Amino acid sequence: MPTAEVLSQGDEIVTGQTVDSNAAWLAERLTDLGFTLVRHVGVGDRMPDLVGAFRTIDERADLCVCTGGLGPTDDDLTTAAVAEAFGCPVRLDEEALAQLRARYDRFGRKMAPVNERQAWLPEGCVRLDNDWGTAPGFAVRGSRALFACLPGVPREMRKMFDARVLPLLHEHFSLQPDQLVTLRCVGVGESDLQQALEGWEPANVTVGFRTKLPENHLKLRFSTSAEADHVMAVVEQALDRVGQWVFSVEGAPRPIHGWNTEGGDLATVVGRRLVARQHTLALAESCTGGRISAACTSMPGASAWFLEGLVTYSNAAKVRLLGVPEAVLAEHGAVSEAVARAMAAGVRERSGATWGVSVTGIAGPSGGSEHKPVGTVHLGLVGPSTEAHLALRLPGDRHRVQELSVAAALNLLRQHLA
Amino acid sequence: MPTAEVLSQGDEIVTGQTVDSNAAWLAERLTDLGFTLVRHVGVGDRMPDLVGAFRTIDERADLCVCTGGLGPTDDDLTTAAVAEAFGCPVRLDEEALAQLRARYDRFGRKMAPVNERQAWLPEGCVRLDNDWGTAPGFAVRGSRALFACLPGVPREMRKMFDARVLPLLHEHFSLQPDQLVTLRCVGVGESDLQQALEGWEPANVTVGFRTKLPENHLKLRFSTSAEADHVMAVVEQALDRVGQWVFSVEGAPRPIHGWNTEGGDLATVVGRRLVARQHTLALAESCTGGRISAACTSMPGASAWFLEGLVTYSNAAKVRLLGVPEAVLAEHGAVSEAVARAMAAGVRERSGATWGVSVTGIAGPSGGSEHKPVGTVHLGLVGPSTEAHLALRLPGDRHRVQELSVAAALNLLRQHLA
Missing domain, CATH: 3.90.950.20 (CinA-like)
Known part of the structure; x- marks a missing residue:
């Protein structure tokens, strides 16, 4: 499986002003896609730290998703750091500039000259259009790793990951994501769940638990090639044992009569x-x-x-x-x-x-x-x-x-x- | 100022199952104490990654606070990784074992043999007693950095940091924490706050903002040696400008008539x-x-x-x-x-x-x-x-x-x- 790291940039992360929820969100998505997550790194707005982080990650991972540092101010250094780390000059991307201008026009606001900075991108990169905010992202290749750089605002970052980064990942990697079925439970602790499953040893599935107060999740992880019949049989066995606490079954290949499979809390x-x-x-x-x-x-x-x-x-x-x-x-x-x-x-x-x-x-x-x-x-x-x-x-x-x-x-x- | 890094260990962190709130909490505390936070690192339960992280951090930081990996199971590797990274053998700490046994006795439970593992600590370390859970922590010196290793459970980690790590830090470092006064505001956005402060340029204070929906915080940071009179004068000036939105003033050296200085939301x-x-x-x-x-x-x-x-x-x-x-x-x-x-x-x-x-x-x-x-x-x-x-x-x-x-x-x- 390809390896991945997550890089979060910003003084507000490194000084603890902001809890880095982006890293967890990205790590979970990448794991589900079939990457092996190796490391999270968080660095402040300092050029040498950033350049060093880009270079080290390039030596050891196949993919790195970076968040933050794409804004218009002096402490937004991601583009410059990528340029220095990989020796690619920064140039004005006319299309990005046009999109920025159009966005300001749409909201009837005047674009400050400083915002033009956000349209300067590393030469040879793939621009990642941002339809949910101002700063465009970009993707570049190091010597080993593919780097995808996204804004730090969680809402923009998540939309851009799904719309712009996912297609790139499928293009660059042969991904074999696990099939994951989650049984969401309430009114039960993890130890009682484990007790109810004692002696149950189904083949070709990894069983895991996750506590998310007030819920407890039972996670059934199957290989990408597992047949739907097998998955459904294992899920039904699990429901026989813990169904009394389950209010939702998510990720099953087929609907299950009598059970909510549409998701939601x-x-x-x-x-x-x-x-x-x-x-x-x-x-x-x-x-x-x-x-x-x-x-x-x-x-x-x-x-x-x-x-x-x-x-x-x-x-x-x-x-x-x-x-x-x-x-x-x-x-x-x-x-x-x-x-x-x-x-x-x-x-x-x-x-x-x-x-x-x-x-x-x-x-x-x-x-x-x-x-x-x-x-x-x-x-x-x-x-x-x-x-x-x-x-x-x-x-x-x-x-x-x-x-x-x-x-x-x-x-x-x-x-x-x- | 001494530099510090935060190291979080665990597959649940690196795969995004858990949002790493420990890192932000520690980073904020360490920043307030006067450390320059340089980096956060999160690694999974893999020995080479852990050993590598300990060694690299030892080359570049004065302090590293680590969380997680101190439990009794096979994937709890922190102690062994420290031992390997710094060449100090692991030995049974009789006092730690006695404390573990006493804790189980107190709750009327029998200690499983596997729990004895938690009493094996790196030779020459300072044991950090855990009065709030089972796993003791420890502190060791690398060639440059002081490493303090704590459990990953946030409640235990926080109590142990305050009770056990703080005294160590004051012993090892000559800390000059900033004086921080926070004006907690509601009903106002950051841009309006900035507008209200335009043209105000008080001496010897760093002004910062932090959004914590639905609140906005105005942060006034003074050096450790700033006089209380100066701090109070600056705070009063700030209140003249933004007081209409302030519901609480925290960290001021003296009470301020008519203002809540007791904290709370x-x-x-x-x-x-x-x-x-x-x-x-x-x-x-x-x-x-x-x-x-x-x-x-x-x-x-x-x-x-x-x-x-x-x-x-x-x-x-x-x-x-x-x-x-x-x-x-x-x-x-x-x-x-x-x-x-x-x-x-x-x-x-x-x-x-x-x-x-x-x-x-x-x-x-x-x-x-x-x-x-x-x-x-x-x-x-x-x-x-x-x-x-x-x-x-x-x-x-x-x-x-x-x-x-x-x-x-x-x-x-x-x-x-x-």
Whole structure:
């Protein structure tokens, strides 16, 4: 497999002002394409460091994707560093200049003379047009490595990678990307996933795990030549063992009956199912403090199925807005099965939604007791012909308890919509 | 100034499964301590790459902080790589072994034989005790650089850096950290900040900017020897120019009357002010979908001042829960000054809170019109003797409009609490 490195340029990276998310994004894409990622390098805006990095990488890798340093200011040095490292003069690219001018015209702004700098590119390079920002990128060959230089703005960088760099990679390398199927799980830890898979040793697949709070992913990696029948058989075996926690199967060669294979996070999957049934949702949140509503409304078009979310933090609000009886609060306490059920029923009835879902719990760090320690959470759900309750003991700090509660509530609803 | 590099180890870093937040955290801390950060390097779990990285870094830097590769499994290679790179044999550290055993005993678990590996350290190293996890770290000297090797788990790494590495650094280096004062701003872009500071050229300070959506930070960097009087004078000058957007001043040598110098994000600052006045808050959110409630309830103890947050996404919910007159909705539309004011008044009156704050807007991508394009947002506020309204045209995609609206709403309340 060809080897690749990722080079990130900029003082803001090297001094830690910015977390280098570009490097991880690129590394994951390149790995999936079939490159062996060997190294990440981050350097500041200093000419000798940059030139040195280009030359060293050229000695040991087949590909290097670089980000940053293509702007119009004096500390944008990538083009000059490439020119010095590989002895190719920098020249004005008329087409790049015309594109820059056209872009400024389109936004009715005048291009400052300094921006013309961005149209000077290393001689003999392949220009990578930037339809999403101003700075064009370029690709050049060293003695061994192919270098693709992209802007550091993540949005522009990602679009340009997909539209401009991918075709180049297929041209220059004979890539044999693995086939990757991801089973996205919630409500389970990695150790329980591993336990459920113990003794399962399918042939011709590499099994991996990845935690992405609140999700855990089971990754099944097949060779590029694996047959669809084999892949599907292995995926079905995995679902037999861990399916109870899976809300989405991504990358499978065929749809799987009864499973979401369209991708998306948990709220997206729930939203799609509600839309398909023309159902609506109302929420009553306490310890999650609006986070379930926020997850639902992060999607465009949520107003088709999301009616309202009541963050009833105080007991008075639970009584007034949801009709939870004061006697029930007094007898069971706000964090209890009875109150969770009453909250879900109350918000459903008053809003007229098809489904009412509630959460009440103790997110911490204080407020816990011996019988109800921090992490105690009760979920309630009321639907057209169902009522359900789930009691949880969640681990971790306040943030984690809140995030895991959001996922558990959405997952409870997803299961009832299955 | 001494130079430093950061080395991150692990296949999960180099293949992009994990974003390397350790590198940025360490780089920022080391920069603040007075090191010149030269480079970040990330390598996978391969012995030759690791040994090569240690040797190369030793040739060019005075300090290297390494993370990862200290676990008990076969792909944890840091100790062996250091031993090979610098020719120091690995030996069992009895004290480290005793600490490991004690830790397992404390949690009532049996230590697996494989964990004993973690007590084998390079001969002549300084052991860095890990009170927050299992793997101890260590520090060794190469021919030039001091290497400090820490676990990759961010929580353990950060605690160990502060408790174990910091003292070592002060021992080995004569550090002259800059004095850094940060003015945290909201509701303003970087270009407007720069404009407001145009022509201001104070002596003996470096002025920098950092965008951290939804905040913009103005950073004033002084030398270690700058006098407190000088620093305070420069900070006051900056506040004269940009104070209208500043909600927090961090790192100043003295408190500044009328300004929050205790740190914290916008919701924390608002919460502190409400607690100090024994005031309470109720929210009516539409386009922000619960995000203001989530920001408020991310703080422990929010129940002292946060009563409730109503995510009234549908018009029916605005009428039923907030008492917004149907005629007002029909005449002005849901996204309007009249509705924002009615929402704030309604939630305040019905909840009995001291303050009612509301947001209604168009987050996009669809739903905009010529008169009310995507990004149109109205904020309402009603307090004991105040009513206010703010109309905004926010840039960016759905996520950005939502995040900027949250900040604008909290900031409006903060200004009225000043």
